[in-house]
Amino acid sequence: MSMNGQKKFKSQSRSRKVSLGVTYTILVIMGIIWLIPLLWIVLSAFRCQYQPDGTFIGRVTSNFFPKAFGLKNFKDLFSATYYGVPKAFGKWILNTLLIAVIDCIISTFLVMSVAYCMSKLKFKLRKAFMNITMVIGLFPGFMSMIAIYFLLKSIGLSGNPTHPEYSVIGLILAYSAGAGLGFQIAKGFFDVIPNALVESAKLDGCTSFKIFRQIILPLSKPIIIYQALMSFTGPWMDFIFAKVIIGADNARYWTVSVGLYSMLFGTHPDTNLFTQFAAGCVIVAIPIVTLFMFLQKYYVEGVTAGAVKG
Amino acid sequence: MSPQNKAPKKNKISLFERIGKAFSNFGKRFADGSLGTKLSHFIFGAGNFYHKQYIKGLLFLILQVGILAFMIFCPTINGTPYGWKALRNLSLKNVSEGGVFDPATGSFSVGSDCKLMVLFGFVTIAVIVIYFLVWNMNIASSYKADMDKKIGKKPTTFGEDLKELLDSKFHVLMLTPTCIAAAIFTILPTIFMIALAFTTYNSQDMNDLGTNLFHWNGLQNFAAVFTGEGSLGVEIKNRFLPVLGWTFIWAIFATFTCYFGGIILALLINKKGLKGKKFFRTIFILTIAIPQFISLLAVRNLLGEYGPVNSLLQNIGATTQPIGFLGLKTGDSESLAKFMVILINMWVGIPYTMLMTSGILMNIPADLYEAGRVDGASTTKMFFKITLPYVIFITTPYLISSFIGNINSFNTIFLLTGGGPTYTGYQAGGTDLLVTWLYKVTIDQGSYNTGAVIGIFTFLITATITLITYRRSKAYNEEDTFQ
Numbered sequence: 198m199s200m201n202g203q204k205k206f207k208s209q210s211r212s213r214k215v216s217l218g219v220t221y222t223i224l225v226i227m228g229i230i231w232l233i234p235l236l237w238i239v240l241s242a243f244r245c246q247y248q249p250d251g252t253f254i255g256r257v258t259s260n261f262f263p264k265a266f267g268l269k270n271f272k273d274l275f276s277a278t279y280y281g282v283p284k285a286f287g288k289w290i291l292n293t294l295l296i297a298v299i300d301c302i303i304s305t306f307l308v309m310s311v312a313y314c315m316s317k318l319k320f321k322l323r324k325a326f327m328n329i330t331m332v333i334g335l336f337p338g339f340m341s342m343i344a345i346y347f348l349l350k351s352i353g354l355s356g357n358p359t360h361p362e363y364s365v366i367g368l369i370l371a372y373s374a375g376a377g378l379g380f381q382i383a384k385g386f387f388d389v390i391p392n393a394l395v396e397s398a399k400l401d402g403c404t405s406f407k408i409f410r411q412i413i414l415p416l417s418k419p420i421i422i423y424q425a426l427m428s429f430t431g432p433w434m435d436f437i438f439a440k441v442i443i444g445a446d447n448a449r450y451w452t453v454s455v456g457l458y459s460m461l462f463g464t465h466p467d468t469n470l471f472t473q474f475a476a477g478c479v480i481v482a483i484p485i486v487t488l489f490m491f492l493q494k495y496y497v498e499g500v501t502a503g504a505v506k507g
Numbered sequence: 508m509s510p511q512n513k514a515p516k517k518n519k520i521s522l523f524e525r526i527g528k529a530f531s532n533f534g535k536r537f538a539d540g541s542l543g544t545k546l547s548h549f550i551f552g553a554g555n556f557y558h559k560q561y562i563k564g565l566l567f568l569i570l571q572v573g574i575l576a577f578m579i580f581c582p583t584i585n586g587t588p589y590g591w592k593a594l595r596n597l598s599l600k601n602v603s604e605g606g607v608f609d610p611a612t613g614s615f616s617v618g619s620d621c622k623l624m625v626l627f628g629f630v631t632i633a634v635i636v637i638y639f640l641v642w643n644m645n646i647a648s649s650y651k652a653d654m655d656k657k658i659g660k661k662p663t664t665f666g667e668d669l670k671e672l673l674d675s676k677f678h679v680l681m682l683t684p685t686c687i688a689a690a691i692f693t694i695l696p697t698i699f700m701i702a703l704a705f706t707t708y709n710s711q712d713m714n715d716l717g718t719n720l721f722h723w724n725g726l727q728n729f730a731a732v733f734t735g736e737g738s739l740g741v742e743i744k745n746r747f748l749p750v751l752g753w754t755f756i757w758a759i760f761a762t763f764t765c766y767f768g769g770i771i772l773a774l775l776i777n778k779k780g781l782k783g784k785k786f787f788r789t790i791f792i793l794t795i796a797i798p799q800f801i802s803l804l805a806v807r808n809l810l811g812e813y814g815p816v817n818s819l820l821q822n823i824g825a826t827t828q829p830i831g832f833l834g835l836k837t838g839d840s841e842s843l844a845k846f847m848v849i850l851i852n853m854w855v856g857i858p859y860t861m862l863m864t865s866g867i868l869m870n871i872p873a874d875l876y877e878a879g880r881v882d883g884a885s886t887t888k889m890f891f892k893i894t895l896p897y898v899i900f901i902t903t904p905y906l907i908s909s910f911i912g913n914i915n916s917f918n919t920i921f922l923l924t925g926g927g928p929t930y931t932g933y934q935a936g937g938t939d940l941l942v943t944w945l946y947k948v949t950i951d952q953g954s955y956n957t958g959a960v961i962g963i964f965t966f967l968i969t970a971t972i973t974l975i976t977y978r979r980s981k982a983y984n985e986e987d988t989f990q
Contacts, residue, residue, distance in 0.1 A: 213780070220775050227772070228790045231854065234805040235793060237815070257808045259818030307688070310681040318678045326682070333689075335969045336697050337915050337942050340962035343949055344696030347622055351584055374692035377685025405677035434798035437917070441950065458800055471808065478801040489796035490789065500859070501866040 237261060241475035245269050255469035270476035277473070279456065280448035280463070286477060289453040292365065296452060297432040299369050304376035304428035305421060312383035312420075313409055317395050330378050339437070345371050346441050355442050364443045365450050371442050372432060385502045386420040387413065423499030426492050430485055453481055536650045544649040551641065554649020558656070562665040567645040574638045578631075587623035589631055597628035599706075599722045620719040622708065622955075626699055633695070703959040704728055710953035711738035721956075728960045739934075739948065739957045746935040746944075751964075753845070754940045757920075758913040760849045761856065766906060768853055769860020770898060774890075776861065777868055788865070791858035799855070803922035806851055807833060834928035834937055841937030844924050848938055852919050863905065864898055871897050907976045911969045917942045941965045 245267025246254045253269065279285040314320075315327060349355035354367035390413065398408050414421075432439070436454040443450050451459075460474040489496060537545060543557025551571035555564030581590030588596070596602075602619035652662035663671075672680045705728070708721040731737045735744035776787050794802055810816050810832040817829040834844030871894065879889045899906075917940075920926060926939035926947065934952060935944045941961055949958030 217778070217780055220778050220781060224775055224781075224787050228787060231790055231794055231858070234802060234809055234854075235797065237809055238801065238805045257811055257813050259813060259815055261815040261819075307685050311685050314678045314681045318681075320678045323678075331973070332970070333693055333697060335911070335973060336700075336966045337945060337962050339917065339942060339946050339949070340700045340959065340965075341693065341696035343955065343958075344626075344699040345692060347626060347699075348691070348696060351587075351623060351626065370688075371692060374688035378689050378693060404674035406673035406680075409677070430798075434800065436800050437921075437946070454798065454800055458804075461804060474804075478805075482797050482801060485798065486793065486796045489792065493789075493792065497862050497866060500863050 238475045238478050241472050242270055242479045243267065244472050244475075253469075255472045257468075257471050270472045271480070274473045274476045274480070280459070282448045285448060285451075285456060286453070288449065289451055289456040290480070292450060293432055293452040293454070296365060296369055296372070297429050300372045300376075300432055301425050301429040303369070303373035305424045307373065307377035308380050308383050308424050308428075309414075309417070309421065311377040312380040312387055313413055315380055316384045316387035317390075317392070317408075317413065318405060330380075333378065342438060342441055349442060356444050356447075361444075361447045362450055364447055368432075368439055368442045368452075371438060372435075373428070376428065382499055382502055383417075383420050383424060386417065386499075389502075390416055419495045419498045420502070422492055422495040426488060426496060427499075430488070433481060433485055453477070457481070533646075536646055539653075540646075540650050541653045541656075544646060544653055547646045547649045548642075551645045554645065554652065558649065558652040558662040560648075560652065560662060560665065563648065563668065567641065567648075570641050571638075574634060574641075577634060584627075585620065585623060586618070587620050587627055589627050589634075591631075593624070593627040593631040596624040599624060602720050602722075618719065621706075621721045622703075622719070625702055625706070626695075629695060629698055629702070633690070700955075700959045700962060703955045704963055706956050708955045709738050709957060728956050731957075731960075737957070739952070739954050742933050742935065742948075743957060743960070746933055747964075750935050750939055750941060750944055753938070754914055754968075757845075757849070757916075757940060758910055761852050761913040761916065761919075762906065762910045764849060764853050765856030765860050766902075766909070768857040770864050770895070772857055772861040773864040773868055774894070777865060788862075791861055794855060794858050795862070799918045800922055803851070803855070803918065806854070807835075807923050810847070811835070831928070833924045835924065836927070837929050837931065839928040841928055844928060844938050848919060848923050851923060852916075855919060864902070867898055867901050868894070907973070911972060914940070914965065914969055915942050916940065917946070921946070941968075 240261070240263055241257075243266045244254075244258075244263035245265045246258070246263060247265075248254060255270075274286050276284060277286070282288065315323065346355055349364075349367040349371065350357075353360070353363060354370065355364050357363045394412060395408055398412055403411075432452055433454060435452070436458040439452045440455045440458075443452070443455065448456070448459075457474055457477045460470040460477070537548060540547075541554070541557060543554035546553035546557070547555075550568070552564035552567030555561070555567060578590045581588040581592045583589070587593075596619075599621055602621060602624070655662050705723055705725060706721050707724050712721065728737060731740040731743045732747050733744065735741050737743075772791070775781075776784055808814055812829045812831070812835070816832075817826075820826050820830065830843075831839030832843060832847050833839075834841060875893050875897075876889060879893055884892065920938055920940050920943045924936070924938045926936035926943050928938075929936040934947045939947070942965065945958050945961040945965070948954045948961060
C-alpha cells in the first residue's frame, strides 16, 4: 500500500470516528431532552417536601430535584377520598382494567374478522364497504361523541339515575363498537399473506372458516398482539370520551385517566394535588410501558405495516 | 406499466344502469317466480313455506311482523315515540315544552324532546330501509329455491344455509357484528350530528323555546360564517378564518417537522458502528408508550408559571417575569404559544416516525448504495439521491394520513395550551384547532348546531385532501395487483 493510500485510509477512519462521536453526542443530548419531563414526573411522585409550618407541599414547585423523598404521595393517593368517593384511586384502576380487558377482547375480534374479509374474501359490496368506512373515518370523532351520549342515555346506559354503573357498559360499547372500522392496518398485514396459500387450501376443500382459523390466524400472531395492545391501552389513555359517557358527577365509575385529569382540571381543582397526580401517573405508566417494552417488536411491526399501506 | 394494470375494469356499469337492472330484476322475479315467490312480495317467508323451508320462512315472517308492529304501534322511550309517529315528529313541528295533563293518571305526560325526535326519526328511517332489504332477501331466497327446483336440485335446508355461513357466505357472518355495531354507534351518531347543523339546537336558543325544543333552520348556521347571526354567530364569523388558517399551518408544520426529524433520528440511531442502538430506541419509545395526558401535562407544568423552567430562567437573569410559554393566560403571546406547541409536538411525534422509518431504512436494497459508491457519490449525496426518495416513496400514504391526523390532533393542543391564549368574548383561543374549538363549542357551550357546522367543515377539508391525494396513490389504485 502506498503512503498516499495509507494516509487516505487513516483520515477516513478518523473522519468516521469524528462523525460517530458527533452522532453519540446528538443522541445523548436528544435522549436527555426526551427524558427530562418524564424524569420530572417520577421525581415529583416521590417528592416529600414540607412548608416550615408543617404543611405538605403538593403543588408544582420551582426546584426540579426534590429536597426530600418519600412515599407519602402514593400512600395518600390510595387512601384519599376524591369527589366524595373514598379510596377512589383503587376503584378507578380496577374499573379501567375491567373496561380495557373487555374492550380489548371485543375490538381485537372485530378488527380481525373485518380485516380478513376485506383482504382475502371477494364479495359484492367489498369496495363499497371500504369507501364508506373511509368517509366515516374522516369526520372528527368528537363530533359524534355527544350523539353517542344521547343515544346511550336514551337506552339507560349512560347518566342512568338509578343505575350509575350501567355507564361502564355504555363506555365499553362506545369504545369497541366502532373498532371494526379500524381494520386498515390488520388488512395491510393480511394482504402480505400470499393469496396462493388461501387458494390452494380452497382447492383442498377447506371452508373459508377453516382457512381463517387454521391458516390465517396462526400466521397473524404479530398483528393480533398489536391490535390487542392498542385496544387494551386505549382506555388508559382516553380522558375525554370516558368523562362524557360516564359523567362528570359519577366519580365512582370513572376511569383512572379521567380521575387523574380531574386532579389537575376538575371542578374544584386542588393545586396541591400535583404530586399525587404524578404518583398516579407513575402507577398508570408502569404497566403500560412494561407492556410496550415486552411487545415492542409487534408494535413496530404494526406501525410499519400501517405506514406502508396508509 | 404491466399488462395487468391496463386490463379494462370489469363491472364498470353506471349507477343508472344498475338501478334499471335492479328494477327489471324485480319484475322478472315476479313474473317468472312460482306462486310462493309471487306471494313473498306481500308476505315475507311465504315462498320459503311454499318450498317447505319452514325455519327460514318463519324467521322472515317474524321480521316482517316485528317491523310492521314497530312502525304501527310506535314503542316509546323517554316519552318520545318510534315508528310512524317518529317520522311525523321529524318535522319538529307542534312540539311543546310541558306535557299534557292526564286526569286518568293525575300527572303530566312527558313533553317533547326534539333531539330524541330527530334521533328516533333516523332510527325509524333505518328500520324502513332494513324492511326493504329483508323484503328483497326473502324474494331472492324464494326465487333461488324456484331455480334450484327447475334444474332438479332440492331447495337448501336451513342447516345447509347455516353451513354456507362458514364458507361462501363467511363474509356475512364476519361482517354482521361490525355492521350492526358501527351503524348504531358510528354512522347513526354521525348522521345525527350532521342533521343538528341544520337546526337551532344550542343552549342559548333553547332557553327561548324551552329546554328540549328546537327547530330546523336550513343553512343559517353555515351562513353565520359570513353574516355573524345566531347565538355564536359573531364567534363563528370572526374566529373561523383565523382558526382555519392556524389549523392548516399547524398541520403542515406538525407533519413535516416530525417526519423529517424522525427520518434523521432513525438515520442517526441506525448508523453503522453505533453501539447501544436498542438503548437509544427504547428511550424514544418511552414517549409513545406513556399516555399523552401524562407526558403532555408534565411538559405543561414544567413550562408553567411556577415551574422549574421559568424559575431557572429567572434565576439566571434571562427574564424578570415568568414567561407564558403556552399562552395559558389572556394576554400571553400567541406566536410564542404556537411556536411552542409545534416544538413540543416534535417531542411527541419524532419517535413515532423514527420507529416507522427504521424498518424501511433497513430494507433499502444495499446494491443501490453500492452503485452509488462505485460512482463516487458522497454520503450526503447518497442521502438525498437514494435514501430520502426511497423513504418518501414508501411512506407517502403515511404522510397523507398523518397530515389528516394532525388536522384532528386534539390531545396536543388541548393538553398543552387548552387553546390559549384566550380572547375575551370568544371561545376560540389563539392556538385552537378546528377540533378543539368544536369540543369547546359543543361540550362547554352546548352549542350543538355550531359544533356540527365546525365538524362538517373539518370533514370537507379532510375529505378534499384525501380525495385529491389518496385516489391517485398507488396503494389505492393497485390494491389488488399488490397482492
